[in-house]
Amino acid sequence: MDASRPFFSTPQEAEAAFYDARERADIEALMTVWADDEEIVCIHPGGPRHAGYTAVRESWRQIFAGTRATVRTSHTHAIQGVLISVHSLHEHSMGPGNRPTRQPVIVTNIYMRGPLGWRLLVHHASFAPATAEPGARPTLLH
Amino acid sequence: MDASRPFFSTPQEAEAAFYDARERADIEALMTVWADDEEIVCIHPGGPRHAGYTAVRESWRQIFAGTRATVRTSHTHAIQGVLISVHSLHEHSMGPGNRPTRQPVIVTNIYMRGPLGWRLLVHHASFAPATAEPGARPTLLH
Numbered sequence: 001m002d003a004s005r006p007f008f009s010t011p012q013e014a015e016a017a018f019y020d021a022r023e024r025a026d027i028e029a030l031m032t033v034w035a036d037d038e039e040i041v042c043i044h045p046g047g048p049r050h051a052g053y054t055a056v057r058e059s060w061r062q063i064f065a066g067t068r069a070t071v072r073t074s075h076t077h078a079i080q081g082v083l084i085s086v087h088s089l090h091e092h093s094m095g096p097g098n099r100p101t102r103q104p105v106i107v108t109n110i111y112m113r114g115p116l117g118w119r120l121l122v123h124h125a126s127f128a129p130a131t132a133e134p135g136a137r138p139t140l141l142h
Numbered sequence: 143m144d145a146s147r148p149f150f151s152t153p154q155e156a157e158a159a160f161y162d163a164r165e166r167a168d169i170e171a172l173m174t175v176w177a178d179d180e181e182i183v184c185i186h187p188g189g190p191r192h193a194g195y196t197a198v199r200e201s202w203r204q205i206f207a208g209t210r211a212t213v214r215t216s217h218t219h220a221i222q223g224v225l226i227s228v229h230s231l232h233e234h235s236m237g238p239g240n241r242p243t244r245q246p247v248i249v250t251n252i253y254m255r256g257p258l259g260w261r262l263l264v265h266h267a268s269f270a271p272a273t274a275e276p277g278a279r280p281t282l283l284h
Contacts, residue, residue, distance in 0.1 A: 001279070032224075039219070039221050041219065041230045041250075042249075043248050043268065044269075044272065045268075046268075046269070047270075047271065048271055049217070049230060049232075049269055050168065051219060051230070051249050063187060063203070075191070076191060076268075077181070077183065079181050079254075079264075080225075081225050081226050081254075082224075082225065083223050083224065083226070084223050084225070084226040086226070086229070086252055086263065086264060088183045088191060088193070088264065088266075095263070106181070106185050106190070106191050106266070107254075108185075108250055108264060108266045110228055110252065112174070112221075112223075121221060121228065122221075122228060122230065122250060123267070124250045124266045125268075126187075126266070126267075126268030126269075127268075128189075128190055128191070129186070129188065129189065129190055
């Protein structure tokens with residue numbers, strides 16, 4: 001197996017590699033999880049939309065150059081198709097003592113199956129309300 | 143054709159019906175665009191995750207009970223598979239004189255093809271940075 005292009009046989013494997021690479025702030029490992037194409041889309045919490053491999057890579061380079069954060073996930077809800085799998089989940093940034101450092105981030109991760117296995121196509125992340133559990137606060141207007 | 147369950151032969155038709163129903167604040171028309179199942183997920187800007195038909199419907203009912211907004215879309219980027227189609231786009235709330243009332247909203251809409259045609263499975267919406275065009279502002283840390 002080519003270590004630079006691991007084969008992910010399930011979207012769950014690709015997702016585990018994505019969060020592992022984030023934990024280690026390993027940009028090379030992180031970018032092997034993404035589909036190598038111009039269609040990929042990444043939105044960080046409060047940020048603009050980055051489209052295409054080069055822009056997505058640069059956005060993560062900037063993040064990894066900042067404060068290191070340990071990210072935990074929860075509330076994963078997966079809708080798996082034959083070629084595309086959609087995961088909705090919460091991310092939690094953890095600080096000392098394994099305590100959350102701020103409100104959760106709501107994430108939609110979309111994976112696509114290709115010749116090299118499952119790869120990340122879209123990562124859309126946005127801050128959840130600071131207060132609370134899902135549903136505990138009225139939603140804002142569109 | 144049963145008017146209460148229109149058939150959408152493309153994800154674009156489903157998306158057009160979604161924004162048309164929003165324009166008219168028509169909850170019944172809006173909910174026919176969504177897949178009728180417990181897997182659907184909806185995140186409004188700054189809001190929590192709503193999962194399942196009942197919770198999603200209630201979230202839109204609250205929105206439609208508030209201020210009416212005209213929503214325009216732009217920057218649509220579609221990745222269409224056989225059974226799932228992923229649309230990334232910007233929404234703009236328009237006020238008098240057809241001017242944007244605030245910063246754009248970045249949206250990921252995911253459609254699924256079923257026996258009744260294409261239906262909305264996930265709507266994830268989050269505020270873009272207030273200032274600017276995509277890429278004009280550094281992204282926040284995860």
